[in-house]
Amino acid sequence: MSDCDLTPDRLRDHAGPLLLVPDAVLAPDGPWEGHAAVVAGGVFRAVGPAGKLEREHPHLTPLRLPGHLLLPGFVDAHHHLTQSFGAALAFGEPSEIFRRVWVPLEGALDEEAVYVAAKLAALESLRGGFTTVAEAGTRAPVDVELVAAATRDAGIRCVLGLICNDDNDGDGTGDTGAMLAEAEKHLARYAGEELVHPSLAVSVPEAATDRLLTRTARMAAEAGAIVQMHVNEHLAAVERSLVRHGLRPLEYLHRLGALGPQLLAAHATLLTPREVGLLASTGAAVSYNPVASAWKGNAVAPATTLAERGVRFGLGTDGTRGDAFRLADAAEFAQRIAYGLATGDSSCGGGWTWLDRGSRGGADAVGLGARTGRIAEGAAADFLLVDATAPETALSADLPWELVRRANRDQIRAVFTAGRLRLWQGWPVDWDGPALVARAAELAREVRLRAPVVRAHPVSADAWAVRP
Structure with a gap:
């Protein structure tokens, strides 16, 4: 599949297990190029060289993700x-x-x-x-x-x-x-x-x-x-x-x-x-x-x-x-x-x-070392698909350093937890994120009005107005 075929429906509704083939997988010992991962039942069933996994799972249609990295969820x-x-x-x-x-x-x-x-x-x-x-x-x-x-x-x-x-x-x-x-x-x-x-x-x-x-x-x-x-x-x-x-x-x-x-x-x-x-x-x-x-x-x-x-x-x-x-x-x-x-x-x-x-x-x-935090066989499929073609990372010569100092959250295309697609390009796929944010804004104003909060300093606009 081409990059334009990468859609939430393909990731969410693809029949059976997922065989993900990104440009690289960020493994515990560093980035692995040419690797793939099989996701089924909420966990990584296999992680290894893409060609090997494709041969071992001929019943799966590879979801090719050019320009993307497969990272463990933070x-x-x-x-x-x-x-x-x-x-x-x-x-x-x-x-x-x-x-x-x-x-x-x-x-x-x-x-x-x-x-x-x-x-x-x-x-x-x-x-x-x-x-x-x-x-x-x-x-x-x-x-x-x-x-x-x-x-x-x-x-x-x-x-x-x-x-x-x-x-x-x-x-x-x-x-x-x-x-x-x-x-x-x-x-x-x-x-x-x-x-x-x-x-x-x-x-x-x-x-x-x-x-x-x-x-x-x-x-x-x-x-x-x-x-x-x-x-x-x-x-x-x-x-x-x-x-x-x-x-x-x-x-x-x-x-x-x-x-x-x-x-x-x-x-x-x-x-x-x-x-x-x-x-x-x-x-x-x-x-x-x-x-x-x-x-x-x-x-x-x-x-x-x-x-x-x-x-x-x-x-x-x-x-x-x-x-x-x-x-x-x-x-x-x-x-x-x-x-x-x-x-x-x-x-x-x-x-x-x-x-x-x-x-x-x-x-x-946090006590979940045996369950999550890595891309590895048997671990929970909690992971990110990150667009590596953005200007911040496209020329990378040292991927770990680039991700730490230059990567941005707007490069996160998809977020999976327990093998399920949860967010696509920053928003939920199965519930109304904007509606929640709107309701939160209303409730936050009400709560702040009735909470006996005591601040040591005024808000920045008020402080600016009375500056010497």
Whole structure:
């Protein structure tokens, strides 16, 4: 077939399994030219040289994709799906804004607003090349099934966190037993689902009792799930832990036995050499969130050091913007500015590091390493078809670097999750994306009016008007 024959109907309605023949497949060890993939039953049934697969599957009509790349879908290792109505409220704000912005905003969401906000965030993520998101848990006073339903309906894979805080006030009076019972129900509720994968979440270590931190770590490990937790995100969080426990957050978790492969530590921007060693020795994972550091943080996680020390980590947006290529670019750029310039490191991990951590490494960090994040036989068919003929990549001599520094999300022609076409040229193929965006705009205005949000700075237009 010619390039003009590449249509959503051909990809969505093609009878039987798909035999995709792109110009190149981005495999775990780099781009493979002249390779193809067979997709059936939601997984990659075979990946290998195109001629070999065509001979082995003579009953399949090859879908030839000249000028296109087959890439694994990206994994957003840290998201807050129900914060999408307030994304711009974080602009120009100092760190530790969760008390002033996110808690009141999510508290003002009703059931419809939660569903629409989460589905809007899922749509943005799919448009940006993410096929999996790790939802860190909503504070909205609703059943998290609304978030699960939104991601299912959007067609994105979701690691769904349930916030299990039992000591928000720091007085130890929370009902730990009831919270642990809810956690157990959550893990059982979504066990075995195709697109929704349960996880537990604790906002920050000091929001939970020792008993809860220990028990949730054990429960998640036994269930093959993860515990998502904001750790060492800001100076204030580290200082609170030092005052309360005499230990930094990661040291405290290690003392409790809660630091292990089940932990996904979001941000981890302020790490001592000892803490890097604890992460490496216990197998805990990190979500490196470079855009969040730039927008509202006070430090950048030492991701290149983590990579060299063998620490598991993925890339997360923290809900800033659902654009995987820009996230990969930010991941390399932040390392260059924060560490590379001072040491003369002009590579800072190389382009391949950030593509790998944005896909395979991210899948591993969120507990789905055996399921997604790579183009390989037996893996879930979560992938992108990317137009490589755009000016940004047409002359490529180093594809991984080009994809990190120059590729754009408008080059993503198709997004597949679990073997199904979900988006074509940026919009859903089986539900009304523009209608959702329109409704989200209406609801967002209503929610922002009733939410008691407190900003430290005026919006940019007002600030410009009163400039000296």
